Amino acid sequence: MDHEEREMILEIFPGTPPELLPIGEILYYRDEEGRVIIQEKGPPELRLTLEPLPGTLGSPQVCEACHRHLSGSALGFFRHPVGGRETHLRYLVLCLDTAACASHAEPERLREILLRGILT
Numbered sequence: 001m002d003h004e005e006r007e008m009i010l011e012i013f014p015g016t017p018p019e020l021l022p023i024g025e026i027l028y029y030r031d032e033e034g035r036v037i038i039q040e041k042g043p044p045e046l047r048l049t050l051e052p053l054p055g056t057l058g059s060p061q062v063c064e065a066c067h068r069h070l071s072g073s074a075l076g077f078f079r080h081p082v083g084g085r086e087t088h089l090r091y092l093v094l095c096l097d098t099a100a101c102a103s104h105a106e107p108e109r110l111r112e113i114l115l116r117g118i119l120t
């Protein structure tokens with residue numbers, strides 16, 4: 001349903017910025033190289049790749065996706081370019097267990113992280 005709605009809006013108003021479209025299906029997973037992918041099904045399909053940084057966190061912190069307070073060993077640092085610019089990086093603390101994180105994270109919050117990474 002959201003899919004059709006997005007298509008319809010883009011047909012009538014081509015070039016509508018993605019943040020004004022109804023939220024599409026959000027995929028949130030790690031790829032075979034350990035990168036975190038946040039993807040919103042299109043049209044237009046939006047996708048952000050977060051690169052893991054080596055090392056672990058020493059103290060408990062809050063995951064920025066699911067907002068759970070977890071021990072440092074359950075969390076990792078990830079980074080992504082902001083607005084598609086490789087020179088402007090944003091660092092995030094996220095669960096290492098992305099599947100568990102996904103079951104607690106609000107799709108709206110994941111979309112917020114995604115859009116911050118790709119919008120200029």
Ligand SMILES: [Zn+2]
Pocket residue numbers: 063064065066067068094095100101102105
């Ligand atoms: Zn989390």
